[in-house]
Amino acid sequence: xxxxxxxxxxxxxxxxxxxxxxxxxxxxxxxxxxxxxxxxxxxxxxxxxxxxxxxxxxxxxxxxxxxxxxxxxxxxxxxxxxxxxxxxxxxxxxxxxxxxxxxxxxxxxxxxxxxxxxxxxxxxxxxxxxxxxxxxxxxxxxxxxxxxxxxxxxxxxxxxxxxxxxxxxxxxxxxxxxxxxxxxxxxxxxxxxxxxxxxxxxxxxxxxxxxxxxxxxxxxxxxxxxxxxxxxxxxxxxxxxxxxxxxxxxxxxxxxxxxxxxxxxxxxxxxxxxxxxxxxxxxxxxxxxxxxxxxxxxxxxxxxxxxxxxxxxxxxxxxxxxxxxxxxxxxxxxxxxxxxxxxxxxxxxxxxxxxxxxxxxxxxxxxxxxxxxxxxxxxxxxxxxxxxxxxxxxxxxxxxxxxxxxxxxxxxxxxxxxxxxxxxxxxxxxxxxxxxxxxxxxxxxxxxxxxxxxxxxxxxxxxxxxxxxxxxxxxxxxxxxxxxxxxxxxxxxxxxxxxxxxxxxxxxxxxxxxxxxxxxxxxxxxxxxxxxxxxxxxxxxxxxxxxxxxxxxxxxxxx
Numbered sequence: 309x310x311x312x313x314x315x316x317x318x319x320x321x322x323x324x325x326x327x328x329x330x331x332x333x334x335x336x337x338x339x340x341x342x343x344x345x346x347x348x349x350x351x352x353x354x355x356x357x358x359x360x361x362x363x364x365x366x367x368x369x370x371x372x373x374x375x376x377x378x379x380x381x382x383x384x385x386x387x388x389x390x391x392x393x394x395x396x397x398x399x400x401x402x403x404x405x406x407x408x409x410x411x412x413x414x415x416x417x418x419x420x421x422x423x424x425x426x427x428x429x430x431x432x433x434x435x436x437x438x439x440x441x442x443x444x445x446x447x448x449x450x451x452x453x454x455x456x457x458x459x460x461x462x463x464x465x466x467x468x469x470x471x472x473x474x475x476x477x478x479x480x481x482x483x484x485x486x487x488x489x490x491x492x493x494x495x496x497x498x499x500x501x502x503x504x505x506x507x508x509x510x511x512x513x514x515x516x517x518x519x520x521x522x523x524x525x526x527x528x529x530x531x532x533x534x535x536x537x538x539x540x541x542x543x544x545x546x547x548x549x550x551x552x553x554x555x556x557x558x559x560x561x562x563x564x565x566x567x568x569x570x571x572x573x574x575x576x577x578x579x580x581x582x583x584x585x586x587x588x589x590x591x592x593x594x595x596x597x598x599x600x601x602x603x604x605x606x607x608x609x610x611x612x613x614x615x616x617x618x619x620x621x622x623x624x625x626x627x628x629x630x631x632x633x634x635x636x637x638x639x640x641x642x643x644x645x646x647x648x649x650x651x652x653x654x655x656x657x658x659x660x661x662x663x664x665x666x667x668x669x670x671x672x673x674x675x676x677x678x679x680x681x682x683x684x685x686x687x688x689x690x691x692x693x694x695x696x697x698x699x700x701x702x703x704x705x706x707x708x709x710x711x712x713x714x715x716x717x718x719x720x721x722x723x724x725x726x727x728x729x730x731x732x733x734x735x736x737x738x739x740x741x742x743x744x745x746x747x748x749x750x751x752x753x754x755x756x757x758x759x760x761x762x763x764x765x766x767x768x769x770x771x772x773x774x775x776x777x778x779x780x781x782x783x784x785x786x787x788x789x790x791x792x793x794x795x796x797x798x799x800x801x802x803x804x805x806x807x808x809x810x811x812x813x814x815x816x817x818x819x820x821x822x823x824x825x826x827x828x829x830x831x832x833x834x835x836x837x838x839x840x841x842x843x844x845x846x847x848x849x850x851x852x853x854x855x856x857x858x859x860x861x862x863x864x865x866x867x
Contacts, residue, residue: 323376326367327623327659328501333361335489336384338634339437339472339550340685342453342561343678347635359383359436359634363490364661365497366505366623375412377425380404380494381661383433383634387551388474388483395807400438401428403487406804408495419802421781428490430664432637434630434672434685438486439472443550454561454681456550467559472550484804505621512710513616513627515719516702518670518691519600520611527643527697529676534694537589539600539609540582541671542687543568546596549684563592563682572596590692593682599690605730609690612722614667615699617644617706624648624660626703629668633685636673636696637662643700644707651711673699739846740772741816748772748843752819755837761828765837771820772843774810776851784808784841785822790834799824808839 338344338358345352352358360383368376386399398405405426406419413422443451445458451470452458458469474482523534543562548554558568572594576582580598587595602608616627626644641660648654672688679686679693689695709717742748753768774784779801785808787799801808809821822837842851 321370323368323370325505325620326369326501327364327503327505328367328497329362329364329659330493330497331361332363332382332489332493334440335382335486335493336361336433336436336438337440337442338435339385339439339443340435340560340633340678340683343633343674343681343683343686344435344635346677346681347675348677351635355638360432360637363493363497364659365494365501367498367501375424377427378408378494378498379427379429380490380497381429381431381663382490382494383431383436383637384438384486384490385433385436385551386430386438387472388438388486389479390471391552393479395809397483400483400486400490401430403483403804404428404490404494406802407488407491411491411495416798418800426491426494428494432632432634432640432662432664434633434636434674435678436634437472437549437551438482439474439551440486441473441475443470443472445469451550454683455559456547456553456561456683457559464557465559467547467553468555470550470553505623507621508619509621510619510710510713510715511616512706512715512717513614514702514706514709514717515612515614515722516698517612517720518610518695518698521691521694521698521702523694523697523701527701528694529697534697535589535692536694536698537600537692538582538586538598539611539670539690540586540590540593540595540692541597541599541690542590542593542682543572543596544682544684544687545671546571547684547687560683560687561681562594562687563680564594568594568596592680593687593692596687606725606728607723610668610670610722612720613670614722615702615706616666617703617710619653619710622654622658624654624658626660626662627666628662628664628673628699629666630670630673631664631685632662632673632696633675633678635675635678639675639696640700640703644703647704647707651707653707653711737773737775737844739816739849740776740818740843741846742770743817746770748841749839753821759826761826761830763826764823765826765835766821766823767837767839769820769822769839771810771818771839771841773818774808774820774841776844777842779840782840784820784839786838786840787824788836788838790836795836 336359344358363382366379386401388400389397405428408426409422412424456470457465457467460466475485476482519538521536525531525533528534544560546554546558547560580601582595582598599609613629618625645660671690672685673696674686674689676693750770755767759765783800785801786797788795788797799806805825807823811819813819820839822839842853
């Protein structure tokens with residue numbers, strides 16, 4: 309078990325759960341509105357928006373009514389930070405949790421360590437972006453709605469020129485705004501929650517081979533029996549999205565097998581060539597990566613995937629192993645609710661939420677109609693045009709089992725991948741060195757003698773690769789304040805106002821930069837920056853953490 313699971317188990321106590329939901333606007337937008345319009349008009353007419361703007365919140369409290377935490381489900385991608393960001397970030401969902409816990413636990417609380425726990429979970433966000441300003445070309449005109457391209461100076465349509473913009477002046481502003489919107493609304497729902505979840509707690513789980521599901525005509529959009537396919541990713545997968553465009557001549561909305569023939573032939577020659585059966589099954593997707601047949605050094609994508617339902621009183625949580633588009637999620641929720649009501653497990657007062665990206669990752673799940681257009685989400689729908697219908701069918705089977713008080717259904721066994729000891733990345737981080745005369749922890753660039761609120765304080769240390777130790781339940785850095793001669797930590801690496809940069813210098817040297825964006829309301833006083841890390845010894849491979857070493861009045865490194 310991970311440490312968070314153990315901490316939660318050790319702090320179990322009696323309590324109750326309240327539920328509330330509402331509509332949050334100005335916090336998400338469809339990034340594939342073009343695809344959405346190909347769903348049946350009668351279906352679109354049932355909804356006010358082309359993305360789900362409903363938020364569901366659970367309020368946890370003890371038997372005395374003391375607040376313990378909340379969970380919020382809201383559909384929006386964590387892509388306020390675009391692909392130019394090189395810092396590890398929880399994006400807008402992470403900021404929402406950070407902001408909420410700071411409000412509840414106090415501004416001086418340690419991120420993630422306070423008594424009140426806030427979780428901001430994902431839903432059917434497959435085609436939903438936080439970049440609510442929209443997607444535009446450099447000249448300020450909207451991108452092409454189907455291909456998400458702009459015409460470059462050479463006259464070619466390019467995805468790289470089309471970018472989705474969020475609110476605010478920067479990605480950091482956008483992250484903070486969208487995160488704050490979610491947090492504020494979740495807290496409003498939390499405060500107003502009066503309906504208690506009552507009744508039994510139940511669950512059911514199974515594994516499904518998603519590459520080999522025969523789908524009844526009852527579930528398909530064609531009205532005929534269908535089947536899922538060996539997994540494959542299409543050309544538009546490489547086209548990327550307005551949240552992070554692709555490269556070369558790949559664009560969204562490609563269902564022409566000749567458009568990227570060079571790249572497809574290259575991928576087939578180097579990696580795997582799809583059979584005609586796979587091509588026919590995946591049509592009209594032009595296959596770029598024949599992922600289901602790519603097995604070295606391990607399967608590139610999952611074929612046997614987990615699905616599950618949790619019942620908590622009148623709430624049903626659907627655990628899905630992928631990113632459902634807006635309409636895909638609506639169809640799944642509707643079909644599961646119909647089945648639950650048929651078996652007497654739910655009524656008009658019941659709630660149902662999709663908990664996305666659960667237990668496994670199988671890319672995206674688009675509707676059959678969206679699949680025909682082959683924008684990014686459809687090209688990333690691994691198991692072919694009937695993927696959604698297969699999930700609807702298999703979840704119906706789960707509901708049948710739930711009605712019979714079963715906790716699992718027979719299914720295939722997922723492969724054991726413990727044998728895999730090979731990776732594409734640099735697995736062995738290697739030993740660390742430092743410049744002659746500058747031992748670990750030495751200052752390369754010192755802090756200034758004085759700062760004012762609104763300034764950015766920073767210091768650069770000679771350190772080591774931070775991957776040696778992830779500093780779990782600890783921190784790579786601290787900002788400390790001198791209070792009556794004693795240093796008190798006020799910020800850690802999980803705080804919004806701090807940044808931690810690592811840069812390789814030469815073969816085995818590392819430069820560590822600790823950065824503090826000094827908030828406008830920071831009180832005057834003496835502060836210091838610290839960095840903590842581990843270095844690897846060359847001969848033995850052992851990790852070492854040296855004793856604390858003072859460097860000046862305002863800055864300290866710890867190794």
